[in-house]
Amino acid sequence: MExxxxxxxxxxxxxxxxxxxxxxPGISPVDITTELNIPEKEVGIVLVNGRxxxxxxxxxxxxxxxxxxxxxxx
Amino acid sequence: MDKIIRVNMTDLxxxxxxxxxxxAGLGGRGLTSTIVAAEVPPTCHPLGPSNKLVFAPxxxxxxxxxxxxxxxxxxxxxxxxxxxxxxxxxxxxQMLARLGxxxxxxxxxxxxxxxxxxxxxxxxxxxxxxxxxxGKGNFAVxxxxxxxxxKKTGILTIGPAGELKMTAANIxxxxxxxxxxxxxxxxxxxxxxxxxxxxxSIDDQGAPKVPIADPEKFKTAARAFAKALxxxxxxxxxxxxxxxxxxxxxxxxxxxxxTRNFTVGQFAGHDKISGETMHDTIVARGGKPKxxxxxxxxxxxxxxxxxxxxxxxxxxxEYETIWGLGADCCIDDLDDIAVADNLMDDxxxxxxxxxxxxxxxxxxxxxxxxxxxxxxxxxxxxIAKGTALGRILGGGAGSVGKAYGVTRxxxxxxxxxxxxxxxxxxxxxxxxATSTMGADHTAGYTIATNILNVGGFVDPLxxxxxxxxxxxxxxxxxxxxxxxxxxxxxxPALDIPECLPALIDMINARFGINLTGDDVTNLGKYILKTxxxxxxxxxxxxxxxxxxxxxxxxPVAPHNAVWDFTDAEIDEFWNx
Numbered sequence: 001m002e003x004x005x006x007x008x009x010x011x012x013x014x015x016x017x018x019x020x021x022x023x024x025p026g027i028s029p030v031d032i033t034t035e036l037n038i039p040e041k042e043v044g045i046v047l048v049n050g051r052x053x054x055x056x057x058x059x060x061x062x063x064x065x066x067x068x069x070x071x072x073x074x
Numbered sequence: 075m076d077k078i079i080r081v082n083m084t085d086l087x088x089x090x091x092x093x094x095x096x097x098a099g100l101g102g103r104g105l106t107s108t109i110v111a112a113e114v115p116p117t118c119h120p121l122g123p124s125n126k127l128v129f130a131p132x133x134x135x136x137x138x139x140x141x142x143x144x145x146x147x148x149x150x151x152x153x154x155x156x157x158x159x160x161x162x163x164x165x166x167x168q169m170l171a172r173l174g175x176x177x178x179x180x181x182x183x184x185x186x187x188x189x190x191x192x193x194x195x196x197x198x199x200x201x202x203x204x205x206x207x208x209g210k211g212n213f214a215v216x217x218x219x220x221x222x223x224x225k226k227t228g229i230l231t232i233g234p235a236g237e238l239k240m241t242a243a244n245i246x247x248x249x250x251x252x253x254x255x256x257x258x259x260x261x262x263x264x265x266x267x268x269x270x271x272x273x274x275s276i277d278d279q280g281a282p283k284v285p286i287a288d289p290e291k292f293k294t295a296a297r298a299f300a301k302a303l304x305x306x307x308x309x310x311x312x313x314x315x316x317x318x319x320x321x322x323x324x325x326x327x328x329x330x331x332x333t334r335n336f337t338v339g340q341f342a343g344h345d346k347i348s349g350e351t352m353h354d355t356i357v358a359r360g361g362k363p364k365x366x367x368x369x370x371x372x373x374x375x376x377x378x379x380x381x382x383x384x385x386x387x388x389x390x391x392e393y394e395t396i397w398g399l400g401a402d403c404c405i406d407d408l409d410d411i412a413v414a415d416n417l418m419d420d421x422x423x424x425x426x427x428x429x430x431x432x433x434x435x436x437x438x439x440x441x442x443x444x445x446x447x448x449x450x451x452x453x454x455x456x457i458a459k460g461t462a463l464g465r466i467l468g469g470g471a472g473s474v475g476k477a478y479g480v481t482r483x484x485x486x487x488x489x490x491x492x493x494x495x496x497x498x499x500x501x502x503x504x505x506x507a508t509s510t511m512g513a514d515h516t517a518g519y520t521i522a523t524n525i526l527n528v529g530g531f532v533d534p535l536x537x538x539x540x541x542x543x544x545x546x547x548x549x550x551x552x553x554x555x556x557x558x559x560x561x562x563x564x565x566p567a568l569d570i571p572e573c574l575p576a577l578i579d580m581i582n583a584r585f586g587i588n589l590t591g592d593d594v595t596n597l598g599k600y601i602l603k604t605x606x607x608x609x610x611x612x613x614x615x616x617x618x619x620x621x622x623x624x625x626x627x628x629p630v631a632p633h634n635a636v637w638d639f640t641d642a643e644i645d646e647f648w649n650x
Contacts, residue, residue: 066327070307073318
């Protein structure tokens, strides 16, 4: 299945801003962060199609996964 | 010894008073709101003789406590008609605190057709007639005053917008680099203009250090507090690296980035104006990605932005300004937005109100969406010069909406709604609706918990838990706004257990008192209720705690969310 992965802030450094590629069916955001060498404790916000999700959320074909470190502003 | 200084502009006299016992435990917003509520008739005209403009440093301002250099300004707001407190960084707060000035209260209106300045020093306050700097922009005022009075002079000034009493006018505060921070919201610059004060200069030469009752206890607490600020990923790493503008991409992804005058929740040009792009641009052009708004700031969320030639354009370039001119006006050129930001500082007009206003102006057809050069032209040619159109624009979003018959006008209590769509981030909608200040994201920043997973998580698209979240944050914020602390200390305070006790310990060590966490919560509640009471006496009711109708009937993409709180659900907010 195809997933679009978007990275933000410090996660982009040495990686990428966005990519779409094929993954095994049934994977979760945590499988992708592991593959990208992003430690779980550094993950601040996980969005799947613009909605907050957990790292063990089951991804579906065509999903957009957005990963942010813990950042903020205001 | 701490004192209160009153300046009477009607008879051009000044008076120094002892601090009344009831005000001794108050600072910042707690003090400005207490004074305004006690002394300003709620139904008075905000630009008339009965309004008072009050400046107060926070309880910890002037001490070595990290991030404690914020100044509160308060009055009845000409924009909202409510009570107003707006706080800013810069150098003035710490200087006033060292001078022992707990509050500077400016009353009355001059009888003569003349303009004045105030000079604050160890000798008190001197009122002088001012002619040279009238009509000048804020940067020219700062430059001239540093030449006239010395480089270290603290400065509070109004630009042309304040002189013209535009309701979006702000009060500018000189920062440590002789640039500008702003008491932005609520038109306090117009109040200063109504009192015919072009600037207030501050000289703290000869002032003693701010006294601390228990220096050892203070030092221990200050160290624990600073550690919490540096340890938290938001205040310790995210904000210093990307500034507040890191939020553009987050809100875009979450579908809560108000775009094209609040018609959709995502902006196609988001990456061009994002914090990530801004950081890389600043570094490539030799600007500063990190920068503090006052001495003692260890978060450093500000930055210095240069143009393509490597020349200074602006600093303190915030998410709300970039969102407003960017997504909401559909401008994807960060350089145009930076030029406009600098112009707004110079003219002395709130960059949130003005950005929201331009979204409405574009919908009204005054200029097309995406026209960055048009915004720069209108700022220079109309607002700065006070043409008839400029005065309508300078009145903010509500003013333009009324003049041009626009129905999609994002304001609450006539104050522009900032950078988070209340349909898709529902907690912040409760804050916009119920804040005593009109629409104000800082009053109870639910984005922390709705979007950023700070202080837990409350789903932004559901109604559950939002009223309680906003209430708790508004109470805590009112208390924090009284300490002189930057509101970003809330990020570590929400997540790191040692942070808030360290903050309270610093207050206790400063004054030799024994406040508890409950006392601080009660202070926050007292402030909100005092402000609410003023607003009710000014004619506000529950029916003013509402969002504009279009949020209920126009779903916002991508989540197709609408504002679906009932009136009774919103009114539950005040049940405390």
